[in-house]
Amino acid sequence: MSTTPSPVPSTREAVIIGGNRIPFSRAGKKYVRTSNQDMFTAALEGLVARFGLQGERLGEVVGGAVLKHSKNFNLIRESVLGSSLSPTTPAYDVQQACATGLEAAIAVTNKIKLGQIESAIAGGTDTVSDAPIVVSDRLRAALLDANHAKTTGAKLKALAAIRPKDLAPVSPSTGEPRTHLSMGEHQAITTAKWGISREAQDEIAFNSHQNLARAWESGFFDDLVTPFRGLTRDDNLRPDTSLEKLAKLKPAFGSSLDTAATMTAGNSTPLTDGASAVLFASREWAEERDLPVLAKFVDAETAAVDFVHGHEGLLMAPAAAVPRLLARHGLTLEDIDFFEIHEAFASTVLTTLAAWEDEEYCRTELGLDGAFGKIDRSKLNVNGSSLAAGHPFAATGGRIIATAAKLVAAKAAETGQPARALISVCAAGGLGAVALVESA
Amino acid sequence: MTGSADEVTNAPEAGAPASYGVSELAQLPKLGGLFTKGVAGSAGKRPKGAVRLPEVTYRVAGVDTAGEAAHLAAYQDLVGEPSSEVLPAGFLHVLAFPLATAVMVRSDFPLPLLGLVHLRNVARVLRPVRLGETIEVRAWAQDARAHRRGVQVDLVAEVLVDGDLAYRGVSTYLAKGFTAPDGAAAPDAEAPREEWTAPLPTARWKLGSGTGRAYGAVSGDLNPIHTSNLGAKAFGFPRAIAHGMYSAARALAEVGPALRGETYEWTVEFLKPVLLPSTVDVAIRYAADAAAGGAGGAQREDRAATGFVYDGWRSGKDTRHFRGTITPL
Numbered sequence: 217m218s219t220t221p222s223p224v225p226s227t228r229e230a231v232i233i234g235g236n237r238i239p240f241s242r243a244g245k246k247y248v249r250t251s252n253q254d255m256f257t258a259a260l261e262g263l264v265a266r267f268g269l270q271g272e273r274l275g276e277v278v279g280g281a282v283l284k285h286s287k288n289f290n291l292i293r294e295s296v297l298g299s300s301l302s303p304t305t306p307a308y309d310v311q312q313a314c315a316t317g318l319e320a321a322i323a324v325t326n327k328i329k330l331g332q333i334e335s336a337i338a339g340g341t342d343t344v345s346d347a348p349i350v351v352s353d354r355l356r357a358a359l360l361d362a363n364h365a366k367t368t369g370a371k372l373k374a375l376a377a378i379r380p381k382d383l384a385p386v387s388p389s390t391g392e393p394r395t396h397l398s399m400g401e402h403q404a405i406t407t408a409k410w411g412i413s414r415e416a417q418d419e420i421a422f423n424s425h426q427n428l429a430r431a432w433e434s435g436f437f438d439d440l441v442t443p444f445r446g447l448t449r450d451d452n453l454r455p456d457t458s459l460e461k462l463a464k465l466k467p468a469f470g471s472s473l474d475t476a477a478t479m480t481a482g483n484s485t486p487l488t489d490g491a492s493a494v495l496f497a498s499r500e501w502a503e504e505r506d507l508p509v510l511a512k513f514v515d516a517e518t519a520a521v522d523f524v525h526g527h528e529g530l531l532m533a534p535a536a537a538v539p540r541l542l543a544r545h546g547l548t549l550e551d552i553d554f555f556e557i558h559e560a561f562a563s564t565v566l567t568t569l570a571a572w573e574d575e576e577y578c579r580t581e582l583g584l585d586g587a588f589g590k591i592d593r594s595k596l597n598v599n600g601s602s603l604a605a606g607h608p609f610a611a612t613g614g615r616i617i618a619t620a621a622k623l624v625a626a627k628a629a630e631t632g633q634p635a636r637a638l639i640s641v642c643a644a645g646g647l648g649a650v651a652l653v654e655s656a
Numbered sequence: 657m658t659g660s661a662d663e664v665t666n667a668p669e670a671g672a673p674a675s676y677g678v679s680e681l682a683q684l685p686k687l688g689g690l691f692t693k694g695v696a697g698s699a700g701k702r703p704k705g706a707v708r709l710p711e712v713t714y715r716v717a718g719v720d721t722a723g724e725a726a727h728l729a730a731y732q733d734l735v736g737e738p739s740s741e742v743l744p745a746g747f748l749h750v751l752a753f754p755l756a757t758a759v760m761v762r763s764d765f766p767l768p769l770l771g772l773v774h775l776r777n778v779a780r781v782l783r784p785v786r787l788g789e790t791i792e793v794r795a796w797a798q799d800a801r802a803h804r805r806g807v808q809v810d811l812v813a814e815v816l817v818d819g820d821l822a823y824r825g826v827s828t829y830l831a832k833g834f835t836a837p838d839g840a841a842a843p844d845a846e847a848p849r850e851e852w853t854a855p856l857p858t859a860r861w862k863l864g865s866g867t868g869r870a871y872g873a874v875s876g877d878l879n880p881i882h883t884s885n886l887g888a889k890a891f892g893f894p895r896a897i898a899h900g901m902y903s904a905a906r907a908l909a910e911v912g913p914a915l916r917g918e919t920y921e922w923t924v925e926f927l928k929p930v931l932l933p934s935t936v937d938v939a940i941r942y943a944a945d946a947a948a949g950g951a952g953g954a955q956r957e958d959r960a961a962t963g964f965v966y967d968g969w970r971s972g973k974d975t976r977h978f979r980g981t982i983t984p985l
Contacts, residue, residue: 394910395859405856472937472972474854522956524910525964526858526941 230325231509235618236263237492238444240606243344246447247489252281255491256295256341262442263493273302275333278320279340280310282609285348313643316340317613322516334501339493340610347388354382404470406529407563410570414478418462420562421483421603428600429455452606483562488606492614509656511621516651517541523646531564533648534640535571549589554623554637556616559602620653628655670821672713672796681716687754687876694761694769701768706837710764713796714755722788731874736909741787745779745922746905748823750875752813755795767831774900776925779825784918792816802836857937865933871902897929907966915960917984924980935971
């Protein structure tokens, strides 16, 4: 049921000063044997250098990784210690699947708004190339039993339970723990439910590559990306791809469903390595240091959906979060200048948009009076998104926030009017995080 | 609702038919010995005349469940039940199974243990049973009746706590080629094949070749059709097949204690066996969603109140393995 939002309490503003990331690289390519800590430290150092933060004690650095080694229990703090920030800068790790980076930003901006801290960096990192591989549950149980055993005899007995097949290592998977369906299969089910066509998905993918390529060419990323390990641009970007080439790809997900499979490697994001970081502060802190203020991080909303028994699609939570966020600010889709909808899959964007246009769905599931609305497609992911850039899970939030902040700043400078961007990130577990960014 | 529940006799009253005598056992029998007896006895049980069931209830008055902690943990781990001291219906089925098997291996039980086909199962939990409680278990066979391929019979198992009925499970088996007591042909002899389109799956189960052995180890049901390809071939299956109750128990676990409630009905109808290894697509849906084509109400309490329907089929094919319901009572 929809509830009338409480008035937004008045707090001071949290502003976005700038962002930095390393180029994103397809798994198994440039960043092989590069750790999460290496990548996040590099993104952090680039940001420190860009804004002259060497030796500075920041309020907090917050971030995380989705695929994390147990040795990285303090990944972000260790990255801070390896950076030129003051070692007196506190840090902590968060994890909310693909929404990790955006959730980290929500956490630090809330502290800035409440006056608990003056400055912060939020971000994330992920590597599939250096992902943790663990031992099987049976081997782990036997080793732990042996470890806990008091006598040599008991230790040997515990170890004797190990069978040869228990020795096979276990790689991380993108499967949902409760359904054992991969994220792609889940989205294929949602795609079938909403009847999203192959052509519409390929068009989203094509636009993503075209837009990202144009943004790179125009120098948009010159102050957002620091080269790393010999890579100067996102290596998943295919400026020369075409609708014809995309149409030739074989389906990668949904092949066992009754409906025709429409999701391919071209309209789904590839596994990617990378890291990103964004600098936030109070306006006062920025002004004292004469740092640029790109935008305000106005507000955010998280949501979750009941996907386990198929009532809702796995990646549909942002469809519920956005109407709640905009209602709190008395805004509609018409008031948004830039839609940054994370392209986990092209069809994730399309099922979200379809849901907002569906009167019945908006009434029964979102508790609205009618359809939420239709967006102007020319405002969608104007500088490309994850299909072209790639998607190192926890790093995506930081990439999008920095892009959105620059876009609204430029638009406001050009028009003299405030400009707004809406950020939407879906995540495993039926989760979603969305945020509103407005020109400062 | 699917059609599985309506065909089943599951009288609300407790206990066996009035004419049945009671045979007291000191403890639950061990399945290993029963299987040996069942295998040896199966050869002698051939169709001859109308079947007549032994009118006897086996009863074990005091089963202390305190010693079942490790067994329960193994069951929970295998089928995906959360760690809890409340015994899931599937575990109560496993606990009572040896007593029902003891009825089936009696020399006067007319049907052969080997070769019985599990058609369906209906179980009700009427009050939760907790680890450590002392329970009474009783089992008997009833209602031999016609099936289009032979005779079907219900094996009923009940669990009582402090004299109150806590669980009642009815397992319906088919003995091919046997004749029902009334000699009548089955009413569904010419039943047309039902049209079926696979729903969108909600889960995918990759069942390895060891699935039958793993559930066999936990349930004690080491029937060779589940545990080895050779054993399965002897009964006409190309490979070992998964225990039907394993699939049903997983569906029950995936709905979970929070949504099925403390008291619930759990039904399953077995269609085509799951040959191992196999990938089974499963749709475990709110009954309200399934009925309304995916719009069972925005509030989960409303959706969950109607219970769940579940379907299992071979991934990418039209081979239906099972269907059932899980309904809070």
